[in-house]
Amino acid sequence: MENSVKVFTQITDFLDYLGxxxxxEKDLAAGLDGHPKFPFLCSKHYADLIKKAECxxxxxxxxxxxxxxxxxxxGFMDDPVGDLPAGKCENIIQKYDGRALVxxxxxxxxxxxxxxxxxxxxxxxKEAAQQVSSWLDxxxxxxxxxxxxxxxxxxxxxxxxxxxxAIAAHPSVTTLRIHTRLPVVRPDLSLRHLELLQHLAGRFxxxxxxHVNHPxxxxxxxxxxxxxxxxxxxxxxxxxxxxxxxxxxxxxLEALSRKxxxxxxxxxxxxxxxxxxxxxxxxxDDNSARELVAKIRTKLPGYLVPKLVREIAGExxxxxx
Ligand code: SF4
Numbered sequence: 001m002e003n004s005v006k007v008f009t010q011i012t013d014f015l016d017y018l019g020x021x022x023x024x025e026k027d028l029a030a031g032l033d034g035h036p037k038f039p040f041l042c043s044k045h046y047a048d049l050i051k052k053a054e055c056x057x058x059x060x061x062x063x064x065x066x067x068x069x070x071x072x073x074x075g076f077m078d079d080p081v082g083d084l085p086a087g088k089c090e091n092i093i094q095k096y097d098g099r100a101l102v103x104x105x106x107x108x109x110x111x112x113x114x115x116x117x118x119x120x121x122x123x124x125x126k127e128a129a130q131q132v133s134s135w136l137d138x139x140x141x142x143x144x145x146x147x148x149x150x151x152x153x154x155x156x157x158x159x160x161x162x163x164x165x166a167i168a169a170h171p172s173v174t175t176l177r178i179h180t181r182l183p184v185v186r187p188d189l190s191l192r193h194l195e196l197l198q199h200l201a202g203r204f205x206x207x208x209x210x211h212v213n214h215p216x217x218x219x220x221x222x223x224x225x226x227x228x229x230x231x232x233x234x235x236x237x238x239x240x241x242x243x244x245x246x247x248x249x250x251x252x253l254e255a256l257s258r259k260x261x262x263x264x265x266x267x268x269x270x271x272x273x274x275x276x277x278x279x280x281x282x283x284x285d286d287n288s289a290r291e292l293v294a295k296i297r298t299k300l301p302g303y304l305v306p307k308l309v310r311e312i313a314g315e316x317x318x319x320x321x
Contacts (some may be wrong), residue, residue, distance in 0.1 A: 006186070008042045011065070016048055016061075021306040038278065040065050041111040045221075046185045046282040053216035058246045061212065062112050062296035066281070072282040078119035080279055081276040082313025091128045092135050096316060100142045102137075104128050105150035109185035114243055114282045116274035122150070129159070133166040136173065144175040153182040153190050153214065160193055168203050173251060176204040179239075181211040192229060210265060211239045215249050215255040223263045230264040237268035240306065242289055243282045244269035252293035257296065267306035272321055274311060 001011050008014035024285075042063045050059045086095045093101045106122035108115075136142060145167050155163065167173055178197075182190045208229060230236055238260050240247065247253060257267045270293065271279060273283050293308045309318040 006044050006188075008044065009040065011040050012146060013228060014040070014042055014047060018045075018056075019048060034139065037079060038069075038113075038115070041108070043185050045187060046110050046154050046217075048180055049184070049217060049219065052219075053214075055214065055216055055252070056163060057272050058252070060115065061245050062243070063110055065113060068281040069278040071279070071280065076275045076277050076280050078277055080116055080313065081246060081260065081311045083117070085313070089122055089131055089135055094142075099144040099146060100139070100141060101146040101148050102132055102152075102163070103127060103149060104147050104152040105154050106149045108149065108155045109154065109182050109189065109284055112181070114241060114273060114276075114279045116276045116279075117150075118276055118278060129162040129166040130161065133169065136167065136170040140170075141173040143173060144177060145173050146177040146179060147272050148179045149218050151180050151182050153180045153193055154186075157196070160195060160243050162202065164196065168200075174205055176200060177207040179209045179211065183215040183222045183225045184212055184219075187225055190225050194240045196223065196228060197234070198232040199201060200232055203284075206234045209268065209321040210236065210238045211240070212238050212250060212256065212260065212265075213243060215259040217274050223241055225266055226263045233297070236265040238265045238306075239269040239271060241271045241282075242271060242284050242292070242308075243273065246282070248284045248288065248292065250292050250299070254296045254299045257300055257306070261304055267304055270308050272308070272310040289321060 001110070040063070046059070046063065050056045052060050053316070082095070083093050086093045088094050088100070091103050093103065095179065103120075103122065105128075111118075127144075136145075147163070152160070152163075164176075167176065197206070198253070210226070212222075228238055240256065241246060247256065260267055270289075272286065272289060273279060290310055293305065297305050307318075308321045310321050312319050
């Protein structure tokens with residue numbers, strides 16, 4: 001394995017790197033190596049987390065394509081949360097009053113097999129800064145801008161700075177929120193932005209919402225990133241997706257909340273799965289989800305119990321489950 005290799009794009013290389021002991025998943029992966037719409041991608045960092053994990057399968061399931069993704073399941077669709085009808089221009093989605101979400105890039109550090117935007121038609125992302133600026137000129141009621149994607153921290157330093165500066169030029173925007181999974185999948189790329197992020201707390205109320213689903217995804221590198229942001233004045237929250245075979249266990253969810261808190265991050269949302277085509281095998285039914293949250297509520301202080309929610313297309317807020 002060369003040190004220069006940062007990502008795996010071929011399942012066979014990835015499984016070879018993980019080594020023996022995962023034969024079952026190799027069989028499951030058969031035939032999907034070239035999944036055309038949402039190809040396999042895993043960072044070396046995430047592969048190393050899998051190797052070190054107490055529950056390697058919980059992480060592996062999040063990145064390894066399996067044949068069940070090809071099943072058509074009633075109620076699952078390409079745009080499960082109504083992103084397209086809420087599109088305001090090519091890079092902006094607005095569902096809620098006063099807030100707007102920027103689709104800042106199509107790329108991510110890994111491709112999560114349960115992703116709700118796995119079928120999203122990303123386009124013309126290159127001019128995001130200019131488009132966002134023009135749109136904000138006309139929408140001075142927007143006080144919070146959310147950078148999403150893809151993963152906004154995947155942007156190169158120049159593009160990222162341009163986008164931030166375009167937003168910062170609008171005094172009406174007082175809060176900047178960044179949704180990212182990069183601190184646990186490509187901490188090296190997250191750290192490129194650290195200096196700029198640290199300065200932003202003087203201009204905006206800054207909120208970073210990480211996406212961590214399992215305690216084995218957190219390590220010393222994520223802690224380094226989170227702690228430095230926190231001491232710069234950022235509010236750090238986490239959202240997880242409840243996933244069958246990954247974190248549908250009270251012990252895992254309790255450990256996740258406690259480990260997040262140890263790294264300075266508060267659990268925020270536990271999302272019921274968005275019904276994107278190809279993800280049905282991850283679903284946990286609502287009753288089981290409620291029971292899980294009831295269990296962790298007896299083990300954790302209230303501030304470490306995430307809100308169990310679902311996003312329903314067209315609703316004006318997330319819906320408690
Ligand atoms: S990091 Fe987020 S946007 Fe990217 S594939 Fe994973 S869930 Fe989807």
